[in-house]
Amino acid sequence: MTRQEFLNLIKDKKLMFLDGATGTNLMKEGLPAGACTEEWILNNPDVIRKLQKSYVDSGSDIIYAPTFTGNRIKLINFGLEDKIKEINTRLVKLGKESAGNNALVAGDITMTGRQLKPMGDLEFEELIDVYKEQIEILVEAGCDILVVETMMSLQECRAALIAAKEVSDIAVIVTLTFEGDGRTLFGTDAKTAAIVMESLGAAAVGANCGTGPDNMVSIIADMASVTNIPIIAKPNAGLPVVTEDGSTEYDMDCDTFVAEMEKLLKAGASIIGGCCGTTPAYIKGIHDKYKDYDIATDILQYGDGTVFSRKTEGVRFLTSERKTVAFSLDDPFMIVGERINPTGKKKLQAELREGKLDMVCDFVSQQEEDGASILDVNVGMSGIDEKQMMSDVLDEIIPLTSLPLCIDTSDENTMEMALRKYPGRALINSISLEKDKAERFLPLAKKYGAMFIALPVGPKGLPGSLKEKHEFIDTLCQKAYEAGLSKEDIVVDGLVATIGANPDAALETLSTISYCKENGLATICGLSNISFGLPQRAFINAAFLTMAIANGLTMAICNPSQELLVNSAFASDLLRHKEEADLRYIERMNRYDGMNVQVVSVPKGQKLITDGSAGKISNGVDGSASKDNTSKPANSLDEPADLVTEFYNKIKNDVMKGSKRSIEKDTLDAVAAGCAPKTILNDYLMPAINEVGDLFDKGKYFLPQLIASAEAMKLSIAKLEPLLNENDTEGAKDKDTIVIATVHGDIHDIGKNLVALMLKNHGFNVIDLGKDVPSEKIVDTAIAEDAKIICLSALMTTTMQEMKNVVKISKEKNCKAKILIGGAVVTEDYAWEIGADGYSSDAANCVVVVKNIIKNI
Known part of the structure; x- marks a missing residue:
């Protein structure tokens, strides 16, 4: 059927x-x-x-x-x-x-x-x-x-x-x-x-x-x-x-x-x-x-x-694995972060050629923090295998961000690989009428459930007139419909030209945006072309963006850290009374210290002007800041930085972000700079992983991030352990032992593996028996190793009863280890019903429960 x-x-x-x-x-x-x-x-x-x-x-x-x-x-x-x-x-x-x-x-x-x-x-x-x-x-x-x-x-x-x-x-x-x-x-x-x-x-x-x-x-x-x-x-x-x-x-x-x-x-x-x-x-x-x-x-x-x-006509959806971005033609303007693109970025090009992705990861977090709704990912450049690099970049950034991705490549194989492995609904950048691209890429959009940017470029190149541009748009849309896609799957590129070469470039793009809005199509554009070759381009870009938004622009590919541009967009939404635009504007403006109202005394006849920085008040005469209302920042650039603290914080940040690529080097660099291994472990790694656990409990972090952070911490500890053991030869012997296993008949172990990793990171001696472990073996191992706790995991209702069997055998053999259970199908009530000593809802919580049990033994 x-x-x-x-x-x-x-x-x-x-x-x-x-x-x-x-x-x-x-x-x-x-x-x-x-x-x-x-x-x-x-x-x-x-x-x-x-x-x-x-x-x-x-x-x-x-x-x-x-x-x-x-x-x-x-x-x-x-x-x-x-x-x-x-x-x-x-x-x-x-x-x-x-x-x-x-x-x-x-x-x-x-x-x-x-x-x-x-x-x-x-x-x-x-x-x-x-x-x-x-x-x-x-x-x-x-x-x-x-x-x-x-x-x-x-x-x-x-x-x-x-x-x-x-x-x-x-x-x-x-x-x-x-x-x-x-x-x-x-x-x-x-x-x-x-x-x-x-x-x-x-x-x-x-x-x-x-x-x-x-x-x-x-x-x-x-x-x-x-x-x-x-x-x-x-x-x-x-x-x-x-x-x-x-x-x-x-x-x-x-x-x-x-x-x-x-x-x-x-x-x-x-x-x-x-x-x-x-x-x-x-x-x-x-x-x-x-x-x-x-x-x-x-x-x-x-x-x-x-x-x-039920789902109403006209609503569009892009998703990551953990978040949906929903929008219609009348919703607030959105930013597609453009920074993950090596074009014109020599440092990023050099890093990509070396296989380093530190800048890419920094761009991800920075653009998300600055208000991007979608992230464009482009790794096309000479000297690398684009398909492999795109794969590596996706592996790295998918756990880092909950924002949907826009896959930006003209290579068909790279595009299919990316759409195939991306665990969400992506945006394709882009599909045009040149070189049979529509015939090759539209089936990919249909097969993998993606939206796409329709670029109005014809078989012979750029459109020669506004009329031809609109004809290209109509042709692309018709081809999309024939491929089984809908109007809601299309975002049309306004195709911005530079006003330096064509004085009507802005007017033609605005006309295209209006044309698409009238025909129920979402729109996007890249902004920088409009001002190419002109001075003070930021003002032109900002003015053009506000005009485009007024004509119905849905989103734009730009750098979200460009304050004038982005703030102008938020203000435009506010003035056009778009839904929740007032709250978005106020929230964004709250990032500026200058928005904090301060009561000051102004001399008679002078004008009060705020310059947008914390506490700085201009007297309106010479533009200098009032001495009474300025204070030197604690970390002013003219003061020497505390390099040791900087290294400590870098390691903590690696754990928070799950930066497995950099944490080993950062750990060794910190030690070389004079950071004490024990301090790194107790004052930075441990608080970081605890904070990750708290964020997980609050639903702000999810399993992939929890695992990435735990794995990063594991790598750091592996570098620190030899140094710690040199100074504390008895400490390793005094670690409390925990035996952990997935019960007999159950072959699921993701939860168990994460619990084991978290417990190891917190200094416990963990004996992981694996999955599908006979009950007798679990208890016998706990007795032989003088374990303080047995941790049991089960994912299926058909196997959770084995937990009760472990409890029974443990009592029969007078095993002193306390028994802690958990797993997708397991409840706290079930733990008490079978006579277990504790229950854990997840890996982060397990560490807390284990510590409490051992404290009270």
Whole structure:
């Protein structure tokens, strides 16, 4: 079934029902923890037939073939990778037998358990190939659609969708799992996830697992507010709890679950089912109650009753992995930061040739701080491999910024590589009519869900007249529509010429901007050309920008640190009464000390003038500053800088930014300059990583940044350790020991690895036993190593029960180590129910909990 066929089907049905849980129901039928689920099912086919037949009889329109962990990477853990085709084919066949002609069968795909670079060792292209292999088998086996579910990484969702596109035209639906803060483990919010999935061609998007229906409402509503495709809701039956007999159940009964699902329908869901803890009875309950439900198509509701509409025409979206920038033609003006471009920057060119990216990283943070909404990335220059350099730059800056990127290259291969690996919705800079560029680049925009800048340059070059320029724009737009793109995917370049050569250049560009605005097209321009060859160019640029904004300019590529230019833009929005322009203007002006009103005494007959610097008041006569109102800055340039403090702060900044490229050198330079290793560790590295942890807890930093900072700190400590041990030979022996492991049957280890790294950085002796570790081995190791604490991780409901087994064995063997548990499916209540000594919600919190436990031992 193709995407369009699936969309037509749900349009006719209006509401579709999925199945319920598979794993938790199979466990009740004897599936042992740690077993390969696919293999066990094939050895017990009647169990899955009975379960899936019950779902179909209960009203499921779609059932999931039990191929959830049927990819090569997962099967390698059980030595079954050579049977991948047999396993997936037989499991789809079982699903088809259960469904008959009464339901569709979805080939089920999920995360592999290995992490993508830079957090893991898995290359993006390797992951795509892994998904391709399984998808080809599933399609050949006869599944009707594909479902990519229980995803925590937006980039892995993208890999699965790209893989599906490249081997089939089958419809793909996608659901992600969100944490309590409304973001995935990797920091992606629901709106961003939905936008990226729709732009890449998903037939439906939504959420599954992680929570009950009551706590999923805002996620579903956020997705519905930014997309036009169907929204999926497949929540758990509440939260897991341990019953008196020791088994794990979920705390939301069938009647409550059914009643709560109405909130998800009101929030925009039109494909509903159940995840962990739900049974055929739950599916029958929602089917019987809502099969004739009148689905709202216009006005929807958040859980608090707030009303909203589905995605409205004219709204555009660009995203990174962690943030969405939404804009329409009447929204405030936006800046596309231009500085990551070696043209005319000899120092940057030299660094790129050396493979250094320090300036690039500085430009990222500086432009974001100065108010850029989007960052243009261009590395085109002689003497380098542009494709490889673009790849390296993306790897470096994607974790650094939440701003969407504008990929700026004329090389087709470089562009495809960048769009392929960028974990968001990018802007292409640019596509024109020259040298068949439209025919080569428009399919890339469509395939990877990107927006693009339409540059009105024809086959023979620049347009000869204003009329021809507009004809080029119309032709480019028509080609885009034919490629499957929409008006909202296009940003037209006004093509600024210099008034030194053409006195009408500004007027022609303003006319083009107005023309595009009248035709519902967003616009962009590069400003610097307008004043080329003229004196005091900043004034011309600023005046031209305000005129362009008045004519409808959407965004401009410029340097956001150019104060006159940017401040003029903010003031223009304010004068045009654009939404929240007053707040934006005031916020920006607050960066100037001169905006702080000061009460001063002015001599009679003299005029009070502020010069824009803190406390400086001109007497209006000779322009000199009043001595009574000026003070010398503490770090004035004419005072010698404290080089030692400068080195200390540089290392702290490296940790805050996760600067793995520079922290080793900075650490060694600091030591050579006289910085004490112990002071570096205790007074700079430790506070920095603690601050990173606080920012993570507050939702200002996300998992990629947390990992990058922890890895950077690890590199610094590796340089300091030999020096620290020289002066403190006993200190290393006195480190408290912690044993950490992912429990038996669970092969997910990203959370565990990060916890281990953070604990090591905080000075603990960490023994990492890896993943899928037998309970006996965990306890025996803790006893042998006289560990203070055992840290356990589990990511799946089918394996979290092994935590209770570790607690049981620990007590039986009189192990003195305290037991701390955590993981995506684990709750604090569950920790107390199984007799654990503590619970941690994330890696940063784990350090705090561990220290508190050890303090009280």
